[in-house]
Amino acid sequence: xxxxxxxxxxxKSIVVLALLLGVKLLWFVVSLLWLPTVxxxxxxxxxxxxxxxxxxxxxxxxxxxxxxxxxxVIRASGGSIKDIKLLAxxxxxxxxxxxxxxxxKTKVLSNGDAINGFxxxxxxxxxxxxxxxxxxxxxxxxxxxxxSASHSIVGVKPTKITKKKPVKKALGKVTDVGDHKVIDRAxxxxxxxxxxxxxxxxxxxxxKKGKDVVGFRINFVRRDxxxxxxxxxxxxxxxxxxxxxxxxxxxAFSVYKNIKDMDNMNLVIQRGKDEMELEYEIN
Amino acid sequence: xxxxxxxxxxxxLVWMALLVFMPKAEFYYALExxxxxxxxxxxxxxxxxxxxxxxxxxxxxxxxxIALANIKEVQFFTLLFYSSxxxxxxxxxxxxxxxxxxxxxETSITHTLFMPTRLMMDANGSFGVVEGNVNMLKKTIHIxxxxxxxxxxxxxxxxxxxxxxYYEGSF
Numbered sequence: 001x002x003x004x005x006x007x008x009x010x011x012k013s014i015v016v017l018a019l020l021l022g023v024k025l026l027w028f029v030v031s032l033l034w035l036p037t038v039x040x041x042x043x044x045x046x047x048x049x050x051x052x053x054x055x056x057x058x059x060x061x062x063x064x065x066x067x068x069x070x071x072x073v074i075r076a077s078g079g080s081i082k083d084i085k086l087l088a089x090x091x092x093x094x095x096x097x098x099x100x101x102x103x104x105k106t107k108v109l110s111n112g113d114a115i116n117g118f119x120x121x122x123x124x125x126x127x128x129x130x131x132x133x134x135x136x137x138x139x140x141x142x143x144x145x146x147x148s149a150s151h152s153i154v155g156v157k158p159t160k161i162t163k164k165k166p167v168k169k170a171l172g173k174v175t176d177v178g179d180h181k182v183i184d185r186a187x188x189x190x191x192x193x194x195x196x197x198x199x200x201x202x203x204x205x206x207x208k209k210g211k212d213v214v215g216f217r218i219n220f221v222r223r224d225x226x227x228x229x230x231x232x233x234x235x236x237x238x239x240x241x242x243x244x245x246x247x248x249x250x251x252a253f254s255v256y257k258n259i260k261d262m263d264n265m266n267l268v269i270q271r272g273k274d275e276m277e278l279e280y281e282i283n
Numbered sequence: 284x285x286x287x288x289x290x291x292x293x294x295x296l297v298w299m300a301l302l303v304f305m306p307k308a309e310f311y312y313a314l315e316x317x318x319x320x321x322x323x324x325x326x327x328x329x330x331x332x333x334x335x336x337x338x339x340x341x342x343x344x345x346x347x348x349i350a351l352a353n354i355k356e357v358q359f360f361t362l363l364f365y366s367s368x369x370x371x372x373x374x375x376x377x378x379x380x381x382x383x384x385x386x387x388x389e390t391s392i393t394h395t396l397f398m399p400t401r402l403m404m405d406a407n408g409s410f411g412v413v414e415g416n417v418n419m420l421k422k423t424i425h426i427x428x429x430x431x432x433x434x435x436x437x438x439x440x441x442x443x444x445x446x447x448x449y450y451e452g453s454f
Contacts, residue, residue, distance in 0.1 A: 016296065023300035035309035040319055041326065193381070213347075250348030257378055 079116035081130065081137045089123045089141060096123045100139075112203035112219025119234070121220065131234075174229035180279035183265075187226055188282055192260050201225035207237060214247050215239065230267075231278055237270040302362065307337040311359075322347045336360040350376055364396040373408075382436055384410040410434040415450070426450040 031037065087106065088099040097110045098120060109120045118130035118137065126141040172184025191198050203219035218236045221228045238246045241255045242265060265280040308330055315325055328341030342354040355372035373387040387408035394402050402417040404426070410433060415426030428434065428441070428448040441448045 019293070019296055020300050020304075023297060024304045027301075027304050027306050031306040031309045034313075035306060036312040036316055037309060039312055040315045040324070248348050250345075250350075253349045253378075 079118075081116075081118060081132075081139065083116055084118065084130070084139055086128050086139045086141045089125070089128065091123070096120075098123055098128045100128075112205060119219065172226075174226050176229075177281075180281055181230065182281045182283050183226075183230075185282055188262075189260060192256070202227040202232075204238075213249065216246055216252060230280070232267075232269065233271065235271070239268040239270055239275070240266075241268075242266050298363070303334050307332050307359075311337055311339070324348075333360075335362060351379065352376060365393070366395075367391060367393045384408055384433065384437070410437060422454050424450070424452045424454065 036043070083102055085101040086098060087101055090097040090099075095110050097108060099106060099108050100115060101107075102115055107115060109115060111120055111122065113120050115130075118132045121129045121131050121136065123129065128139050128141075130137045130139060172187030172190065174184070174187070175182045201222040202225070203221075204216050205219045206213045207215040207217050216238045218232055218234055218238070220234050221232060240246055242262065244251055244255055246252050246255065263282055265282065267278040267280070269276050269278065311330065318325065324345040325339075326343045326345065327339040329339075331338040331340065337359045339357040340355070342357055343350055344352045344354065353374045353376075354370055356369075357371070358367075358369045360367045360369070368391070370387065370390040373390070375383055375385055377385075385408075387406055389408075390404065390406035392402055392404045400418060400420040402419065404416065405414045406412070407430075411428055411430040413426050413428050415424065417424050426449060427446065428450075431448060434441075434448070437450075438448070441450050443449070
């Protein structure tokens with residue numbers, strides 16, 4: 001016990017404590033300067049405004065105020081097809097990828113991708129087919145530097161051109177019964193378990209507002225697929241499915257997860273400036 | 284000799300203090316923000332800080348807002364010259380079970396100062412038992428499947444030699 005109070009021991013203890021304090025201070029400075037002090041979820045909660053509820057105290061039959069919807073801008077068009085030079089084409093079983101040059105920049109596009117307002121529809125062995133405002137444009141593959149892009153572009157009628165491996169057809173069909181359509185459950189079950197088959201028949205892309213996904217747009221629909229019989233078209237924006245607003249991947253996925261249990265489906269889409277409701281019965 | 288002894292004690296003391304006082308949870312929050320930038324979110328039930336470790340309980344992994352997997356426990360342990368990451372019971376969401384193995388019972392990734400450019404890993408789950416390493420210098424991954432079970436969905440990514448199935452890739 002006596003040893004503890006020896007000046008030498010006290011000095012040693014002070015040195016040890018100073019060292020520990022120094023390390024603690026070092027970490028404190030590091031976490032203060034470079035590390036977040038709260039969980040990302042907590043930080044989001046703090047950033048949120050307090051919730052409030054609009055309470056209707058007096059009954060009246062006046063129509064509810066109509067909320068003005070902000071219509072998402074699909075794409076800014078403009079530019080000429082002549083600006084697009086086709087450098088390479090790659091065909092896979094389920095996708096076609098092309099390499100193009102646009103304004104001295106090289107880009108890789110797959111079916112449904114847009115460049116300069118033109119959407120890539122398909123490609124043959126030496127050309128790619130783009131569409132814009134319901135017109136189709138054929139851009140020929142540049143095989144040597146002498147061929148100018150302006151000579152290689154021709155307007156064409158929409159025709160089936162790509163040679164793709166046949167997609168295994170799902171059992172079941174879509175029947176039009178007038179005011180709504182009937183989807184065979186076998187068909188729905190097939191697509192619910194074979195996700196890859198969906199993407200062979202329909203292209204779905206994000207609609208973004210800044211960095212956030214706010215919806216999903218149909219980029220292409222294979223003409224001979226059941227998806228074409230559903231009545232959806234290229235350019236449609238999916239707004240809701242059975243009342244579930246489709247404005248995020250999680251919302252889309254939650255619908256997909258429950259699709260096998262559905263007996264009917266109500267699809268709200270935005271086509272151009274119009275909002276459309278499509279009704280389906282699953283049988 | 285006395286000086287060497289003193290020096291060693293000071294070094295060991297600073298080493299221990301660095302590990303014990305390390306703001307482990309804050310480092311985890313920093314990792315979470317980096318992952319969030321890639322649209323990957325980790326939602327943990329609780330965080331437990333140990334002297335040399337950080338344990339996360341009931342972690343749900345979200346990719347683009349979709350719950351991809353649930354992990355019972357993730358433990359990160361470090362002595363700086365030896366570090367390990369242990370994942371206990373990872374269950375993949377049933378919607379993805381046709382694409383990836385349904386469960387990983389245990390995975391451990393270790394790094395030692397004796398092999399600074401390599402990460403050693405082993406795992407066992409519904410696919411069988413694997414052992415592998417990551418070469419951080421060459422940026423390659425090699426995983427050997429020692430015992431194989433339900434791994435049909437993985438076979439398209441694997442190669443086979445006389446020893447059995449293996450995965451080889453680079454990043």
